[in-house]
């Protein structure tokens with residue numbers, strides 16, 4: 001029975017040309033890498049600040065291993081929580097301006113933990129339509145009723161908010177597939193006027209936007225009740241934290257099952273993450289470098305159909321249908337640029353795109369070469 005279901009689902013993906021494959025890289029995450037018999041510039045990673053391949057950060061992790069050994073050995077409430085974890089929490093609280101930070105081993109589990117532990121049947125969860133899969137899935141599985149508002153549409157959010165129910169509004173700070181920003185100050189205003197709570201998932205904003213990289217909320221001068229930051233993007237590692245008040249922190253420590261019943265991240269990793277947080281705050285050159293690369297990218301591609309200007313390292317290039325998206329991806333790969341084709345169901349139908357990400361480790365020439373390849377493809381394919 002299960003086998004038949006599995007085969008049918010796999011076949012369906014294949015016929016729709018939507019099947020996905022895992023790419024096995026030989027080296028680690030680098031600005032360029034070898035795959036098969038050639039070298040590619042990596043425009044696919046979320047390592048926006050270049051920390052994943054930073055020697056300084058690797059050294060910090062090694063130092064952590066020397067100090068704390070390999071694994072944490074237990075969940076946080078048992079014996080898995082060390083001074084390294086405590087210091088990471090404190091660093092995040094000071095930097096981001098919250099009373100408490102609760103650590104999770106991934107952003108996916110942090111989002112699930114918050115929604116599952118906070119929401120009850122009589123509550124209303126209101127989410128931006130384009131929120132990350134982890135938030136959408138948690139919302140669907142939670143006992144609360146869920147409504148979605150049109151992407152970044154504050155008027156629609158206001159309509160959707162209920163007067164009878166206690167509501168939690170959830171948005172991303174920076175949207176992962178479009179690289180655009182949520183109108184956070186307006187969302188915060190509506191949310192507080194309607195006596196609801198606001199949760200911001202700033203996976204793609206922290207480290208990049210705001211003063212000293214404090215993220216989208218800092219940039220918009222707001223403070224949500226709940227801020228989720230993940231460590232797999234600008235931090236160059238993995239894991240996540242929920243920033244909140246002392247009482248919500250206590251509550252999550254008691255009731256967030258992904259925290260209570262899951263092994264704490266290795267203390268060496270917490271040690272490295274504290275170092276990454278310091279690098280993100282202090283190494284302004286990484287943000288400056290990114291800004292320069294945005295300028296290069298924008299100047300080269302401005303006016304080309306499919307080009308979208310963004311204030312973030314995420315540069316979607318919109319192709320439309322699946323075939324054209326795959327053709328552009330192929331053609332860019334031929335020219336030595338590794339990019340990701342994003343297809344439905346990850347993005348809405350007919351908005352297939354190439355998701356290009358810039359990092360502080362790219363050179364100006366790499367970005368210019370990429371732009372030239374896009375222009376060549378565009379000239380050839382918009383004529384015929």
Ligand SMILES: *Cc1c(COP(=O)(O)O)cnc(C)c1O
Nearest residue numbers: 106107108132176201203230232
């Ligand atoms: C990547 C991402 C997550 C998941 O974080 P992981 O640490 O990779 O599990 C959650 N939310 C958003 C918006 C993301 O982009």
